[in-house]
Amino acid sequence: MADKPTETLRDGSLKATIWKNFGDNGNFYTVNLTRSYKDEAEQWHESNSFSGSQLLRIARLTEQAYDRVRLLRQADSP
Numbered sequence: 001m002a003d004k005p006t007e008t009l010r011d012g013s014l015k016a017t018i019w020k021n022f023g024d025n026g027n028f029y030t031v032n033l034t035r036s037y038k039d040e041a042e043q044w045h046e047s048n049s050f051s052g053s054q055l056l057r058i059a060r061l062t063e064q065a066y067d068r069v070r071l072l073r074q075a076d077s078p
Contacts, residue, residue: 005019006019007068009068014054014057016062017031017034019031026076029069031062033048033058
């Protein structure tokens with residue numbers, strides 16, 4: 001996996017982080033879906049759980065990540 005994400009897509013506190021990975025069968029991409037929040041001490045954290053009201057937003061963010069990964073794969077092809 002790369003040291004830095006290839007790209008990060010956001011919708012408010014929701015985030016889709018795209019990582020480029022290098023395997024025996026060539027490059028491939030993975031996506032981490034997270035929600036950022038602050039605790040009582042004002043420290044930032046990330047969670048991979050989402051409330052019911054966030055599900056449609058995370059679904060749309062996932063679709064955007066899918067489209068972006070598809071374009072990245074095409075750019076990797078010879």
